[in-house]
Amino acid sequence: MxxxxxxxxxxxxxxxxxxxxxxxxxxxxxxxxxxxxxxxxxxxxxxxxxxxxxxxxxxxxxxxxxxxxxxxxxxxxxxxxxxxxxxxxxxxxxxxxxxxxxxxxxxxxxxxxxxxxxxxxxxxxxxxxxxxxxxxxxxxxxxxxxxxxxxxxxxxxxxxxxxxxxxxxxxxxxxxxxxxxxxxSPEEHDQVFASVSHLPHLLAYALVDDIAAKVHADRLFQYAASGFRDFTRIAGSSPEMWRDISLANRDAILEELDSYSVKLNQLRASLVASDSAALEAIYSRAQTARINWISAIEAAEAQNKDGGD
Amino acid sequence: MxxxxxxxxxxxxxxxxxxxxxxxxxxxxxxxxxxxxxxxxxxxxxxxxxxxxxxxxxxxxxxxxxxxxxxxxxxxxxxxxxxxxxxxxxxxxxxxxxxxxxxxxxxxxxxxxxxxxxxxxxxxxxxxxxxxxxxxxxxxxxxxxxxxxxxxxxxxxxxxxxxxxxxxxxxxxxxxxxxxxxxxSPEEHDQVFASVSHLPHLLAYALVDDIAAKVHADRLFQYAASGFRDFTRIAGSSPEMWRDISLANRDAILEELDSYSVKLNQLRASLVASDSAALEAIYSRAQTARINWISAIEAAEAQNKDGGD
Structure with a gap:
């Protein structure tokens, strides 16, 4: 060799x-x-x-x-x-x-x-x-x-x-x-990844830490299933690495977090009001966007297999 | 047969x-x-x-x-x-x-x-x-x-x-x-699943809907990778089913959402203050809790294989 x-x-x-x-x-x-x-x-x-x-x-x-x-x-x-x-x-x-x-x-x-x-x-x-x-x-x-x-x-x-x-x-x-x-560009890069990578990491870490701090944490974890497993996979990532990323891209992450919080508050308000149609609208838009995204990924993967680089 | x-x-x-x-x-x-x-x-x-x-x-x-x-x-x-x-x-x-x-x-x-x-x-x-x-x-x-x-x-x-x-x-x-x-009991059940299933679904739906509504949504989704894919898998679930679950278990979900929001605000404050130690502490606790949980699951799975229930 x-x-x-x-x-x-x-x-x-x-x-x-x-x-x-x-x-x-x-x-x-x-x-x-x-x-x-x-x-x-x-x-x-x-x-x-x-x-x-x-x-x-x-x-x-x-x-x-x-x-x-x-x-x-x-x-x-x-x-x-x-x-x-x-x-x-x-x-x-x-x-x-x-x-x-x-x-x-x-x-x-x-x-x-x-x-x-x-x-x-x-x-x-x-x-x-x-x-x-x-x-x-x-x-x-x-x-x-x-x-x-x-x-x-x-x-x-x-x-x-x-x-x-x-x-x-x-x-x-x-x-x-x-x-x-x-x-x-470096700025485009940081804004993109704050949105689709850094914020999701923060959200997953926060959820696992929130549950782990509860009195009945053991029982809660006992019934956590595959949806939870996938949702929190990124909370298994290196704390040191993600501390550094969080600080390095702080401003873009804060912007994404605040945008997300507005959305979460809308969802909360719909829930408080038992607004069935508003809840279903949010869930439906999200489901459609995710299905379209997955379809695009799979199409790209198929293309790469066919010839691509 | x-x-x-x-x-x-x-x-x-x-x-x-x-x-x-x-x-x-x-x-x-x-x-x-x-x-x-x-x-x-x-x-x-x-x-x-x-x-x-x-x-x-x-x-x-x-x-x-x-x-x-x-x-x-x-x-x-x-x-x-x-x-x-x-x-x-x-x-x-x-x-x-x-x-x-x-x-x-x-x-x-x-x-x-x-x-x-x-x-x-x-x-x-x-x-x-x-x-x-x-x-x-x-x-x-x-x-x-x-x-x-x-x-x-x-x-x-x-x-x-x-x-x-x-x-x-x-x-x-x-x-x-x-x-x-x-x-x-029915009440124990609903509290447990609000925490480890219903809230994560809400969080995932909210994230995908938030991103999908942005001007540069296409570019954002283009760079979303496997971490995002797993985090948002549950946002592919049936909107009708999750509308019904959200309303049926509204009070328990709101309680979990508010507990989570407190945690997320703590994390935000640490980020605003560039409090490196506080961020790493949250991430480390979450990582440890998740690793312990996964280990427990794998041990239980191994036991089931060995001799079942």
């Missing part, structure tokens, strides 16, 4: 992966499966994660010396909780060579761009922000899989300073993992 | 199924699979549903004459949206013979009990309220399957007037379908 990779000339000679958990680890495994990288160096706060990642074939070597790791890297991917990005970019900056592309996988983008401009200064053109829309209920290197990104979206929020080459390389890396590339 | 059923003497000679959709249809198919019933007569508002149900082997015959259907029935199961229960029980009442057991499958119980006392008068001892905790995203007879209730809970909310024989027959019918029998 190494011979083949050498013969085929991989996309990258050296990739530096900072954060070897589910998202970064799955990116690494996908690149390796496609023989698109000769060597991956791992860095992580947790030594046990690095050891596990090496054991699992996610990385080829690891180090705690960011300066040496960065030298000669083709691509550096930051796959840590968002709050660590500033520190990491500042550590990278002095050693960053002109041909190296830096990217991230953060679930928020405007804050990362702000931080990156401060940390990378005149080298900001080398930073191409990205967000793969994929996940699992589990975290850590043990949860990483080599097909996590197949047919999943990756949103690139290109900066005006980025060169076409830089953007193209990041897009190529993710396409190699099987992902479908989309482009949004 | 018919010979075998005759030889084994089925649990019921004649079952009357009122409402031949997912829940009632799956009950019928499960009884038939277990050869526990000789003949099932179907009634439904929709003639097309009755024709489909007969085609699918859910019922053996159908009628629109409740008086003739009820005669000689061993068991009558009402599996319609909750709001129709009054009308149906009143129609049953004059023809109900002493040996016939009546049950329902409604997601709310206190209201059904109230209605049943009014409609069945001195025959109330024959009505054993029940609620199978199972469902699918799809509705109608076409969605009915013969293994929907295997290892699922069925809550019986016994009335003080019920005889042991009546309760035992209903329990036996559901056990035959593979279900696990639980007992709660």
């Amino acid at each position: 190494e011979n083949q990779a050498t013969q085929a000339r991989p996309l990258f000679n050296k990739v530096v992966l900072i954060g070897v958990g589910l998202i970064g680890g799955s990116f690494a495994l996908s690149l390796k499966k496609a023989q698109a990288v000769a060597h991956i160096v791992g860095l992580d706060r947790h030594l046990t994660s690095l050891e596990a990642a090496k054991q699992l074939g996610i990385i080829d070597s690891f180090t705690d010396d960011i300066a040496s790791a960065v030298i000669d890297a083709d691509m550096i991917v930051i796959a840590t909780p968002v709050a660590q990005t500033t520190k990491i970019l500042s550590a990278i900056y002095p050693h960053l060579q002109g041909h190296t592309i830096v990217s991230d996988v953060g679930s928020t983008k405007a804050d990362v761009v702000l931080v990156a401009r401060n940390s990378l200064q005149e080298k900001i053109s080398q930073f191409v922000p990205a967000h793969p829309i994929a996940g699992r209920e589990k975290n850590g290197p043990e949860a990483a899989i080599d097909d996590l990104y197949i047919d999943k979206k990756v949103v690139i929020t290109r900066l005006e300073e980025n060169t076409d080459r830089a953007v193209e390389l990041v897009a190529q890396a993710w396409s190699t993992c099987g992902a479908i590339i989309h482009h949004l | 018919e010979n075998q059923a005759t030889q084994a003497r089925p649990l019921f000679n004649k079952v009357v199924l009122i409402g031949v959709g997912l829940i009632g249809g799956s009950f019928a198919l499960s009884l038939k699979k277990a050869q526990a019933v000789a003949h099932i007569v179907g009634l439904d508002r929709h003639l097309t549903s009755l024709e489909a149900a007969k085609q699918l082997g859910i019922i053996d015959s159908f009628t629109d004459d409740i008086a003739s259907a009820v005669i000689d029935a061993d068991m009558i199961v009402i599996a319609t949206p909750v709001a129709q229960t009054t009308k149906i029980l009143s129609a049953i009442y004059p023809h109900l013979q002493g040996h016939t057991i009546v049950s329902d499958v409604g997601s709310t119980k206190a209201d059904v009990v109230l209605v049943a006392r009014n409609s069945l008068q001195e025959k109330i001892s024959q009505f054993v309220p029940a609620h199978p905790i199972a469902g699918r995203e799809k509705n109608g007879p076409e969605a009915a399957i013969d293994d929907l209730y295997i290892d699922k809970k069925v809550v019986i909310t016994r009335l003080e007037e019920n005889t042991d024989r009546a309760v035992e027959l209903v329990a036996q019918a559901w056990s035959t379908c593979g279900a696990i029998i639980h007992h709660l």
